[in-house]
Amino acid sequence: DAGVIQSPRHEVTEMGQEVTLRCKPISGHDYLFWYRQTMMRGLELLIYFNNNVPIDDSGMPEDRFSAKMPNASFSTLKIQPSEPRDSAVYFCASSRWTDTQYFGPGTRLTVL
């Protein structure tokens, strides 16, 4: 298996622009997680899905952030409009119920 795939790996954008991050989980995994990692706050869970349904989005910082999972093999995290404080590394992870979480390589987002 190729593991969790994320795209793009790097994204540089200007404040106010829309940003879309993409994730393909490992086949057969029914949980998908979006995390954000910064030096100040460490690794934070933003939202997670079970069988394509959002279960807990309490970590989503504000309404500018939205996430979707239209099918079992694809998810997006969208930021609109983006702000400099959104600069971070965003990770996607997937798992089965009793298994550990497998992380993707991350997307490094820089908002100028």
Add this chain to the structure above:
Amino acid sequence: KQEVTQIPAALSVPEGENLVLNCSFTDSAIYNLQWFRQDPGKGLTSLLLIQSSQREQTSGRLNASLDKSSGRSTLYIAASQPGDSATYLCAVRPSIQGAQKLVFGQGTRLTINP
């Protein structure tokens, strides 16, 4: 609210030494605890997972212990090598049924000097 703390934030040791990384958590009601490794610019890789009913897990030169009552876990690395240099993160999963949320510590950045 569960909080996870890792001390020290950074550690530098000579190659060949045995070392211990520490993790503490505030709520002992956990489902399991995991240790992850993160290399610069990469995602996290799971090293060891300890269920709440277990005391320790071993994989090669790594041994993780869990003491739920005191809210502590340690990761022991034997005969350290330069390739062990990375950031090590501890994460706990709450015991609430259906709660897949992991709470992470800030990590310990480990450097093994040749």
